[in-house]
Each structure stands twice: as structure tokens, then as C-alpha cells.
Amino acid sequence: MTKNNSRRSFIKQASLTSAALSTTPFLLAAPKHQTELLQRAYSFQKFGVNDQINIALIGTGIQGIYDTQAALQVDGIKIVAACDLYTGRLDRAKELWGQNIFVTRDYREILNRKDIDAVLIATPDHWHQTITVAALKAGKHVYCEKPMVQNFNEGQEIIKAQKDSGKICQIGSQGMSSLGNEKAKELYEDGAIGDIVMLDMYNDRYSAEGAWQYPIPTDANFKTIDFETFLGSAPKVPFDNNRFFRWRNYQDYGTGVAGDLFVHAFSTLNYVINSDGPNRALATGGLRYWKDGRDVPDVSISLYDYPKTETHAPFNAAFRINFIAGSGGGGGFKLIGTEGEMEIGQNSVTINRSKLGMEPSGYSMISFTEDMQAKIRKEYAAKELNTRASSLATGTTTWKAQRNYKGAHYDHFFNFFTSIRTNGKIIQDPKFGLRAAGAALLANESYSRKQPVDWDPTEMKLL
Numbered sequence: 001m002t003k004n005n006s007r008r009s010f011i012k013q014a015s016l017t018s019a020a021l022s023t024t025p026f027l028l029a030a031p032k033h034q035t036e037l038l039q040r041a042y043s044f045q046k047f048g049v050n051d052q053i054n055i056a057l058i059g060t061g062i063q064g065i066y067d068t069q070a071a072l073q074v075d076g077i078k079i080v081a082a083c084d085l086y087t088g089r090l091d092r093a094k095e096l097w098g099q100n101i102f103v104t105r106d107y108r109e110i111l112n113r114k115d116i117d118a119v120l121i122a123t124p125d126h127w128h129q130t131i132t133v134a135a136l137k138a139g140k141h142v143y144c145e146k147p148m149v150q151n152f153n154e155g156q157e158i159i160k161a162q163k164d165s166g167k168i169c170q171i172g173s174q175g176m177s178s179l180g181n182e183k184a185k186e187l188y189e190d191g192a193i194g195d196i197v198m199l200d201m202y203n204d205r206y207s208a209e210g211a212w213q214y215p216i217p218t219d220a221n222f223k224t225i226d227f228e229t230f231l232g233s234a235p236k237v238p239f240d241n242n243r244f245f246r247w248r249n250y251q252d253y254g255t256g257v258a259g260d261l262f263v264h265a266f267s268t269l270n271y272v273i274n275s276d277g278p279n280r281a282l283a284t285g286g287l288r289y290w291k292d293g294r295d296v297p298d299v300s301i302s303l304y305d306y307p308k309t310e311t312h313a314p315f316n317a318a319f320r321i322n323f324i325a326g327s328g329g330g331g332g333f334k335l336i337g338t339e340g341e342m343e344i345g346q347n348s349v350t351i352n353r354s355k356l357g358m359e360p361s362g363y364s365m366i367s368f369t370e371d372m373q374a375k376i377r378k379e380y381a382a383k384e385l386n387t388r389a390s391s392l393a394t395g396t397t398t399w400k401a402q403r404n405y406k407g408a409h410y411d412h413f414f415n416f417f418t419s420i421r422t423n424g425k426i427i428q429d430p431k432f433g434l435r436a437a438g439a440a441l442l443a444n445e446s447y448s449r450k451q452p453v454d455w456d457p458t459e460m461k462l463l
Contacts, residue, residue: 038179038348038401042414047076053417056081056116058107058131060089062214063145064122065096067172070409071120071143072097074417080115083107085226086244088217105226107131111138118420121145122172124253126234129154136161136169141420143413145172146267147259148433152441152462155434162430170416170426171433173267177415178346178408179401184335185272187399192351193337196273199317200334201265203257204325211290211298211323212248216241242293249294255441256296257321258283262440265319265333267428268344270435272335274311277435277457278304281442289324298323302443307457319443346408347401353394434460 053076057068060082071077081102082093090103104110110119111134118141121131125147132144136158148171149155162169175181187193205211220241227239234252237243247253248260255263270277285300304317335342340353359380365373406414412427419426428436438460445462446453454463 033395034397036397036399038183038399038405040179040401040405040411042406043418044075051076053077053117053420054080054115055118055120056083056102056110056113057093057120057122058083058110058135059121059123059127059145060084060093061122064120065092066409067120067122067143067145067174067413068097070174070407071413071417073406073410074413077413077417081110081113083110085230086217086220087224088219105229108134111135111140117141118143118168118416120172124230124247125150125255125259126253127232129158130232132158132169133161136165136167139165139167141168141416143170143172143416144433146433147255147263147437147440148430149437149441150255150259152438152445155430155437155460159430159434168416168419168423168426169430170412170419171267171428171430171436172412173264173428173433173436174409174412175264175346176267176271176408176428177411179405179411180344180346180349180408181268181271183349183399184268184342184344185274187342187349187351188272188335189274192340193335193342194339195313196315196335196337197313198315198336199265199269200332200336201262201318202320202322203261203331204322204327204329206325206327206329208290210329212246212294213290213292214246216245220245246294249290249292249296251295251444254296255437256444257298257300257323258302258440258443259437261321262302262319262443263436266436266439267432268333269317269335270432270439271427272344275306275309275457277439278306278317278442278455279457280305280452280454281439281446282452283443283446285321285447297447300443300447302446304439304442347405348398350396350398352396355394431460438462 055071055077057064057079068079072079079097079101082090083104084090085105093103094101110116119135121128121135121142121144123131128144129149132142135142148158222239225244227244230244243250243253266277269275281302281304283300283302285297287294287297288299290298300321302319306312306315306317308314333344335344340351343350360376365376368376415427418424435457438455442453442455456463
């Protein structure tokens, strides 16, 4: 798909629209530190009881609760059931959503209920595929938290189950439907940064919580936790509160920093530039500080190669995660192109452009005589090197969401529920989810093998 066709398709299919004008005037009008507002126009309807979408949450942990709170902000949505393997979280579900809510430690009881239209799956990663496939086969619409799969070979079964069921399946990288992503896509397709040559992504953290050392409740024991079910297909080990409440720290249940953080970046990147993803990865890193029994690194650096396609030039991507960043923490996501750079956030996009220096300066001229310097300057002047890249407006332009913006998480659920009601197009279907998860998992594969690994982004297969 060409950039122009991609843009027309995007505008036609989007279920959410932003009040955004063409970016071309901003590229040529030489704005200096200019700020423009982004707005979201929602199409609201009144929903009666018969039009209500009933949801259930499977996995009532941190992300599951945040997902549900975002989902319930959308009109016409009601939560009727929750599932978790720790009884304390079922008590929390009743605190949050009412004593009448149905709770269970067996997700199959959720899928058997006829009054549930859609399920939110926010379990540990190693349960995503099993429950997602079962839910689709049970006739439920599915919102599955990222990463969609823990292993490369699990994705095709989800894709098939969704196709066979005809149900909506949205993958939950919560920033995907943001105003920032939407504007960045428009800017990129309008040529705001020229040809992309590099992506720079980093996430620095400096807290125990940020490094997944989540609190463990005082009543956690083999009676309040169904640990055997939690293990699922993972290797059998003795009861361990750390493994249950801090599962991200273990390869048996999670996907490390790649599955937790890279996958968000790949979702945004692939969406903005309309790409299937990278075809090669090389990763390194190590366990530098949080030596608490975990078997995944807390410092990770991964390099990716993106091949040339109809929508982008070949480029490289650098992903860096540091869970012991003495600087105090922070993050960034920046596309760097031949004509500028674009920094993307959920609520804003900033374009920076500088004049491309094409003529020699005093640094390289110093070794020549004054007479020769004059001749060289005359020669360069005759070449008329004022290309589009060098004549573009310089400076900084920021597009920022208004203060009343409902946020990316809301937008992702708005897209999900609107698609259920209209049988419309979602923004992150299972194929998209597998390409984002697959790209992220390449880092784990390369780290484990201690060598580069290759991936077919079109067929979504490890080579």
C-alpha cells in the first residue's frame, strides 16, 4: 500500500476522528516553537438496557482493573463478572463494581454464562492464547492484553479462532488508538520527516515497583491462591508467592521487558508507518541490580532492521530499557528521518526540523589557501544545493491534545465497543497483535541464543 492510498484508507476506515487539518502548511510556513491543539470528535448514542454490552474481566490484577475502569467510562457498558485465582482480588472486584457481581476462580464459568458479551483478558502472558481461543470459540468478543502471545507459535491459532468465530478481537496495547498516534501517522504520510532512517526508543525506571517488585498481600497462601491453575502449562514448581504476584520476572509466565514494553513501541511504530515489522534483531543486556530470583534481564538493548517496503525506506530501530536508571527515570519514542524528527506520545506529537548543511564550513576548509577556499565556495554556489530537505521550514511544532481529552485507553475501548456494535474495523486485530508481539519476542530469542535472529514479518514466522 502506498502512502497516499494508506492515508485515504485510514481516513475512510477510522471509527474515531480527530479535527486535524493537512500538515503541509506547517511544513512550509517556517513555524518557530508553535503549538497546535488536537481534538477528538466522538459519536455518542443513547443505549438502553437491551443495547448494553455486558463484560467480564478475567485476571483482576493491576492491568485488568485499569482496563476495566477505562472500559466502563464508555457509554452502554456494564461489568457483570470477574475471575481471578487469588480470592482477595475477587473481594476487590466486589468493592469496585458492586456486591452483585459474579466472581469465580474458574474462567470457564465466565465463558459459559449467556449474559456476557465480551471478556477482557488480563492474565499472565502464558495464559493469553488458551483463554483467548476458548473465549472466541464460546462466542465472546475478546479484548486481550498485550503481548497477544508468549511464544511465536501461538498466534496463528488466535487468528484462526477469531476468523472462524466472526467475533471482534482487539489486542490491548492501550496507547494504540491515541490522538498522538493518529496525528503521527498523518504527519508521517504527509512527509513531515522525509524518509525514516532510525527509531530511538527508551524507557528508564528507578523504583522497585517499576522493576516489577509488586507488593504481596499478607493473606497470600496456598488456600487463598489457586497456584496449580496459575502454573498452567508452565513447569511444575512448589508454591511461591513471588512467582504468582511478580510473574513478569519469570520466563515461565511472562515475556520480560520486550513483551511488557517493546510491544507498545512496535504497535505504535508499525501503525504510524504502516509496516508489517522488522526482519532481524540483535539483543544484549543482563541482570544488573534486581537480583531477586528473577530470570529475565533488567537492562536490555536491542537493535532491529526494517526492510524497505512501499511505505517506508529501510531503517534501523534501537530499543533500550533500564530498570536501574540512576538518572531517575523517563522515556522517549522518536522517529528520525532525512528531513526532521518526530517525537510521539499518547497525547502529543512534536516535529523538529533543522536546515541540512550541504556546503563546507570553516572546519573542513582550514587546510586550503584563501584563494582555494574562494574557488570552492564559488563551485558549491553554482551547484544550487537548496533541495527540498534543506529549504524546509526549521523549528519546532507540537500538536497537543486538549485538557479534556478522554485519553488513549478510553479511545482503545471506544474503538473496541464501537466495532462490536457495528461489526466494524478495529485498530489492533490478531494479525496486527502477532506482528507486534513477534517483533518484541525477537529480542528474547536473540538474547537467549546470543546471536542475531531473523523473522518474516509478512508470514509472521521465525526463520
